[in-house]
Amino acid sequence: MASRGSQFAGSMANIVQFEDVGLRYPNSDGDTLSDVHFTLGSGGFYFLTGASGAGKTSLLKLLYLAQRPTSGTIRLFGEDAGALPHARLPGFRRRIGVVFQDFRLVPHLSAFDNIALPLRLSGVPETDIEAPVREMLDWVGLSERAHATPPTLSGGEQQRVAIARAVIGRPEILVADEPTGNVDPDMAARLLHLFESLNRLGTTVVVATHDFHLLGRIQNAHMMRLEAGRLMDPTGALRNPPARPAQ
């Protein structure tokens, strides 16, 4: 397996480094991830592909600190994520926006309040929350549904709320797990355009998807492919554009 020493980042500063990372869930027969080794450059746009069960979601969980690796080292923002004390995790998590595959919206909160959550958790005053949340709702086309709760929203609408919540805090890294799985092609294109805009502002974007139609829509995006828990395509065999210059 050619998974070692891969550099996706070119001349960009490294924001994420996985070194021989392995993951095995308790009571499972085998490793979910094995010898995963890659580097993500700051400001890059990355697609993570692979079949269902290949380990995409598990890799993303490691990336957004929901899991600790069972072997290897993950360096995030220059620090060993595995050695982070419990008290420092929130600070790191606030620098990472996550779009969960199952949305993970708070069911009894309105779309507005769900999107506002990261700002409120960061201590942004209520007076400074209304405008950015309204802007974000407008951007994902849900201005009219601001007071609707997730159970009354369609899957696509929930996904857009989840995306708005992930990006409202202007995270340094945006991790999205199948972010266009529940939206129509037009909305998928709009959301991808949103990710691209965010990426232009300096956010490192990692999108896990098995929708091959998306892959060609972002210029200069890097590809990673997982197969049975191993990184099979560290050089970007699907498409291997030259590294973007540092922004």
Place this chain on the structure above:
Amino acid sequence: MSVNVITGAADRRLLDERGGTRAMMWIMAIMLFLTVLAAALGLGMVNAAATLDRQLAGRLTVQVVAADPSQRVRDTAAVMKALAGMPAVKRVVAVDAKRLDELLKPWLGDAPSDADVPIPSLIDVDMSVPGEQSAARVAAGVRAAAGTARVDSQSRWLSPVASFMRAMIAGAAALVLLMIAATTAVVLLAARAGLETHRDTIAILHMLGSTDVQVARLFQRRIALDTVIGGAIGAVAAMAAVWAILNQMSGLGSELVGGAVLVQRDWLVLAALPIVFALVATLAARIAVLRRLRLVR
């Protein structure tokens, strides 16, 4: 690390606190009702014991038990004279013989007025300086004046009553402490149940970068509110009951029971109990939630 807490209204929405029966609030109401009753009993007993102490401290009763009536009269006069000359004695009053007959009538019928029944003379003595040593000096002086005289300290007669009151005070204090312990246990269980109920929401909050302290504050606030509201309901109900009981007791006309009153300071102590419980509950909730969250990645 930021420890900002989400502001009030958003905070309430976060744990889905709309409507629904707040069992915790009613549990706290019952807890505080019982605690205030126990505390009122304890405070009432403290006051009654203090009144008893004030009334009995330095009070002696002298009995002149000479069988011969004329001897009894002479000895009584000698004792009265001796007592009047003692600096430790403030007041000396011979109990009226007719009054004594009336007191004994329910037991002896008309016999007390019969000269053949030797009823002792009684003398009430108030000492200016209460204390064991003064009482011993007075007793020695009385015995020197008349060999048929015996001295009894009233506090000795009522020592079982005083012991009973002390036991009641200790029991009431133990009950209050027990209720505080029980409240803490209830809060710990409620906090753990709350964490379980809101596990998904808490997981989302963690992923979005909330600190354990922020999550703990959501529970603290909720439990403190339940305790204050429930506690106030329970405390007001108990204080009304105590007030009614005290009113009933004041009608009994008993000096002993009449001492078991509550003064303004006691009412303030009772009114402060819901606040004390809210503080204990808040602290317990914080500790329980933080300990549990520390185990979560």
